[in-house]
Amino acid sequence: MPHFVALKEAVFPFNKLYGSDLILGPEMKSTGEVMGIARTLGLAFFKAQTACFNPIKNKGLIFVSVKDKDKEEACVLMKRLVELGFELCATEGTHKALEKAGVKSLKVLKISEGRPNIMDLMMNGEISMAINTSDHKSQDDAKLIRASVLKNHVSYFTTLSAIEVLLLALEESSQKDELLALQDYLK
Numbered sequence: 475m476p477h478f479v480a481l482k483e484a485v486f487p488f489n490k491l492y493g494s495d496l497i498l499g500p501e502m503k504s505t506g507e508v509m510g511i512a513r514t515l516g517l518a519f520f521k522a523q524t525a526c527f528n529p530i531k532n533k534g535l536i537f538v539s540v541k542d543k544d545k546e547e548a549c550v551l552m553k554r555l556v557e558l559g560f561e562l563c564a565t566e567g568t569h570k571a572l573e574k575a576g577v578k579s580l581k582v583l584k585i586s587e588g589r590p591n592i593m594d595l596m597m598n599g600e601i602s603m604a605i606n607t608s609d610h611k612s613q614d615d616a617k618l619i620r621a622s623v624l625k626n627h628v629s630y631f632t633t634l635s636a637i638e639v640l641l642l643a644l645e646e647s648s649q650k651d652e653l654l655a656l657q658d659y660l661k
Contacts (some may be wrong), residue, residue, distance in 0.1 A: 480511045485520040496592045511659060516642030518584070528629050530643055532559075534602025537592055537628075538579065539565040539619070544607045544634055549575035551637045558644050560602075563595065584615045590615065592619060596626040603629040605637060 485506045492619055508524030523530050536555060540548040546639040547574055562579035564572055583591040595601050604623050607615030623630045631637055 478511055479515045479518040480509055481518040481522045483510065483526050485526045509654070514642070514646050514649075515639060515645035516644075517528070519639045520643040520647055523643070525627070528651040530629060530640065530647070530651050531646060532540045533616055533648060534660055535561045535563055535595070535600055537564070537582070537595070537601050537604040537606070537619075537632045538562050538570075539584075539592075539616075540605070540607045540634075541570050542567070545571040547634050548605075548607075548637075551634060551641065552579070553577045555644075558641075563583065563592075563601075563641050585618045586615055596628055599626070601626075601628050602630070605631050607632060609632065 507612060508522055508525035510518040510520065510525065512518040512521060520530055536551060536552075538548070541583045545568065548568070552572055553575065556562060558579055562572065562577070563582040564579045565584050566581060569579050582595065583589070585591050585593055592601075596604075604619065606619055620630070622628075631640060653659055
C-alpha cells in the first residue's frame with residue numbers, strides 16, 4: 475500500500491492565448507505538466523490544481539451548468555458543495571434540477587438570455603469556481619463562458635469526476651500535509 479498519492483496534471487497555455495477555448499482539440503498541446511503529491515488523493519489534486527493555476531477556493535459562489543444526462547449525479551455532488559458552505563448559481567435547467575433535488579441555488583441567465591447574466595457575475599468577481607459540462611445544444615454559450623472563465627481567472631471544472639475529486643480536496647484541505655522533498659516519499 476503506497477504511503478502517498480501522485481497526481482499528474484497537464485498545463486496548457488490558455489492564460490497566454492487570449493480568446494482560446496478551454497475545450498481541448500487534437501491541435502492543442504500542453505506546455506508541460508505538474509505533479510501534486512500528498513498522503514491522499516484530495517490533497518494531491520489540491521496541489522496539482524494550484525500548480526497549474528486553477529486554484530481551489532474553499533468558499534464563495536459556484537456557477538453550475540450541466541448537460542441533461544449529468545443533472546441527477548450533479549445534484550448529489552452540488553448538495554455536498556452546499557454542505558461545505560458554498561452557494562450555487564445555475565442556469566435555468568440546472569437550477570430546476572437542483573431545486574427538485576432540494577439543493578438551493580440562485581437562477582442566473584445564460585449569456586444568450588440577456589443581462590445580468592453569468593458573464594456579468596464573473597466580470598464583477600462574484601464567482602469563485604465554475605462547473606460546466608456542456609452539450610452540443612449550448613455550445614455557443616459554453617464557449618463564451620469558458621472565455622470569461624479565462625479572462626476573469628475563475629477556477630473551472632468540466633467533468634463530474636473532477637468534481638468528485640474536488641470534493642475530496644475540499645474535505646481534506648484542512649488537514650496538515652507536511653512538506654517533503656521528492657526523495658523523502660521513496661524512503
